[in-house]
Amino acid sequence: MKKLTFLLTLSALFLIGCTTEEISTLDSSIENDSYAKGIANAPEKSGMYVIRTESVAAGLIVDAKTGLSVLFGVDFVAFCSSEPNFNDVVSTQYVDVQSNDERFLALQQGDVITFVFDGIFDGSKTLCDFVFSTPILAEGVSRFIYNDNDINGTVDNNSNSWSLKLNGRLLNQYNESKNLSAKFHETWDKEHHWSFSSSVRLH
Numbered sequence: 001m002k003k004l005t006f007l008l009t010l011s012a013l014f015l016i017g018c019t020t021e022e023i024s025t026l027d028s029s030i031e032n033d034s035y036a037k038g039i040a041n042a043p044e045k046s047g048m049y050v051i052r053t054e055s056v057a058a059g060l061i062v063d064a065k066t067g068l069s070v071l072f073g074v075d076f077v078a079f080c081s082s083e084p085n086f087n088d089v090v091s092t093q094y095v096d097v098q099s100n101d102e103r104f105l106a107l108q109q110g111d112v113i114t115f116v117f118d119g120i121f122d123g124s125k126t127l128c129d130f131v132f133s134t135p136i137l138a139e140g141v142s143r144f145i146y147n148d149n150d151i152n153g154t155v156d157n158n159s160n161s162w163s164l165k166l167n168g169r170l171l172n173q174y175n176e177s178k179n180l181s182a183k184f185h186e187t188w189d190k191e192h193h194w195s196f197s198s199s200v201r202l203h
Contacts, residue, residue, distance in 0.1 A: 049095075050094070051094040052091070052092070053093075054090065056088065057073045057146065059073060061182045061198050062120055065199070068118065069130075069134075070117070072114045072142065073112040074113070080131070088110065090111070091109050094151070104152060105150070105151070107148075111142070116178075118135040142166045144164070146163070159187050160188040161186070163185040164185075166182040181199075181200075182199065182200040182201070184197070
């Protein structure tokens with residue numbers, strides 16, 4: 001912008017310095033044509049734009065088949081001591097597709113602290129009771145990815161779909177390296193049907 005302003009100023013000075021004759025009025029047909037093609041008739045929305053920022057990524061994925069739960073993005077000891085420590089801030093990108101229904105896409109990527117528990121968090125006890133009473137199989141840092149095709153759920157003619165994925169190499173209680181692969185995917189048809197799947201694999 002600074003460069004553009006300088007160039008425009010330089011162009012104006014050049015015209016003033018080199019022109020001594022009176023500038024005639026533009027032909028009306030040319031002026032009208034320029035107006036028709038100019039910013040005065042620009043569309044209200046000029047296409048999608050991208051917002052890039054950073055934000056917290058924290059959550060829980062449960063797999064009933066493997067009997068594992070993975071907590072990520074938060075130090076649960078500090079969290080359960082009423083001193084939440086959300087240090088895992090990840091890159092976040094929102095895309096405004098400039099549709100009439102205010103549709104925003106979302107993408108998050110980054111490294112997050114991760115704990116894998118040998119048990120299923122089913123809500124029968126508080127999360128803090130669960131994490132302090134359930135053995136930790138592995139912990140460390142994993143790569144986190146979140147995708148959402150409509151974060152506000154406003155698009156009527158398109159199913160809402162969002163997913164979480166975690167991949168990383170963690171250490172178990174014997175300081176052995178373990179591979180983690182966890183994911184959660186959910187869809188909503190904007191009416192009454194919801195479907196989801198989740199998996200946590202540690203090997």
